[in-house]
Amino acid sequence: MSGNGKTKLVLGYGTCGIAAGATAVKEALEEELATGKYPAVLDIAGCMGFCYREPIVEFVETDGSSIVYGDLTPKKVPELLEAYFIEKKIVEDMVVCRSDDPSFGEGDFTENQHRIVLRHCGNINPESMDEYISTGGYEAARKALSYMTPEEVIDEVGKSGLRGRGGAGFPTGTKWGFARKAKGEEKYLICNADEGDPGAFMDRSVLEGDPHAVIEGMIIAGYAIGAKNGYIYCRAEYPLALDRLEKAIEDCHGKGFLGKSIFGTEWDFEIKIKKGAGAFVCGEETAMIASIEGKRGMPRPRPPFPANEGLWGKPTNINNVETLANIPWIVENGGEKYAEVGTEKSKGTKVFCLAGKVSRCGLAEVPMGYTLRQVIFDVGGGVLEGRDFKAVQMGGPSGGCLPDELLDTIVDYEAITATGAIMGSGGMIVADSTTCMVDLARYFLAFTQAESCGKCVPCRLGTKRMLEILTRICEGKGKPEDMENLETLAADIKDSSLCALGGTAPNPVLTTLKYFRNEYEDHILRGKCTAGVCPALITLYIDADTCTGCGACAKVCPVEAISGEKKEPHEIDPELCIRCKLCLSRCPEEAIYAE
């Protein structure tokens, strides 16, 4: 992995890295290397997973050993290079991990993972087709198209036990089988890259870090089901992923891996990119098809299933990004090998995005069968600032919130569904004592209510009514019967909605009612928000002993509710205060608190 006997500096250059300032770091590195003082070359890669330490650069030696440095700034670049190359010293506080000593730094973050989907992410330059090929890339597609029948490919995927990683967990081999058997000459393959769950960025990271793996997966899938045309439906909010996909597709055409008679076989395959325009419901397959056809993205009843009547009325197979990124590995290593990883019914690995109040916010791939505790604590490093764990939210707006008693639940489709949450696409948001569970449920309902397409009444009006009740509770106007009303409404919406958006929308409310009922009771019966989040249920105070009378709070208060003499403790008038908490964030002494 290194160039011309020189040390290779691999800069994390995904959206997370760039957002954290990787572009300025890149310029600083280029400037330093241009001096010729250091025997090193610069390369970029996608997200390594350590989003919480971005910007990141990995120093890879000719023998393959490496050391990862994080928290870079342009200013730190010259000293880091000098320490590494001239003084031969390790700048310890910047080290994220090192290959020769996994126990050093945060090596346990990667040590505790099992990387199949992310095997190239952060290791190769996603904009270089040659780097992908040098790791054995496109050999699986070549093998499938040259030496296997479509049925053999489907059989292999079936043996792997791979299930849809978009969240629903339908067996991929079976799904392909339906599309293969569907009558019709013209068939379509769609890659669902419309990652809409707030707090989930697995697919984005794969598309940015290893776009060729997804394309290779699509080539194999197209061949297996008999589709000569594929679409990638990707969110417009992911410009970098779109750029890298476009480049990868162009490079594939140049090499003869896409187009006519690919890999020198009789098979033709084309891929087109469709940019989503911002509608969460388009993650639902029939809505996505409508959107690709240029219409409002509204779902329709199934059957007919897309496998028989999909895009333009033709048989269509839709797979998620992560599902497709698994395919080349499965074809290369065999389905049985893949099935060695995981549990009885959930095979392989799952990529999770750790976010919220977790120490190591980032991207991690773990084998199925890991407990949630292992994912959050062993990989994720536990709760931020050592606070107490309260809940983990899985599966976004369709999922649920699980308390610490359920942390030993394993990552497995059936085990997670049994708790009331869902595996979902892979978002894992950790909540601590400062997160209000009623507010979190209201947040998700506000999301699904706004994203409901409006076609069916239970979802359109039902989510609206649920949101009204939740808003009322958060405003301190809840009634004792509200909890029961929420449960009744939730059951009806789940039963009668047309698509999964409505069918799963009540999940965040139901799971919080089930596991955090005391917080609802606090809001409704005792007029308290113990997390100190809901404005109507808290009062802000200034601690007279800590306040230095600097006046910063009074200056920022939009309603002039704070008064006090200079250098004397200030006071907040609860009658005037609108609980915007701006003063709380402004106070240098942390003298202001909510109760």
Add this chain to the structure above:
Amino acid sequence: MGEKASTVKERYADAEDLGPLEEILEEYVGEKGSLIPLLQDVQDAYGYLDEGIMRALARGAGYQLSQVYGVATFYTQFRLEPIGEHLIKVCHGTACHVAGADLIDEEIANILKIRDGETTTDRKFTMETVMCVGACSLSPIMIVDSDTHGKLKPTSVRKVLKKYRGDSGEKE
């Protein structure tokens, strides 16, 4: 990093000028299901979907105006009003929500007197809330034009906005 501070006029075509629209229509002749990419390109060219432009697009591409309007109002990406010089997007993904995205909104409202979907009277800033931008490790986040500002505190909002304000004469 980021765009050069160009004015809205330099960046987008005037809604009276149908030239850019015609060029875009030409690109999509004969392509089925192209209404969404058509509207995306038109919005890139004009900054928003003007009513007159939508009428001309419907005529030129053979759609009913109701179809065009139906699609334009279904997807959140499309906007029917022109935006200010700088677009502020405050992320309200789950990670940003639990990290206090509401407080960022409050501070922007406090400084610029605008809330979701609104534009300042001097047309310098438009503010909108967006769902997850997928950079959760930096929550809470706001994106101004194409620059991401992460790990925000309400107290840092003013400093960030100052960079884009120039001499716009807003309340300091």
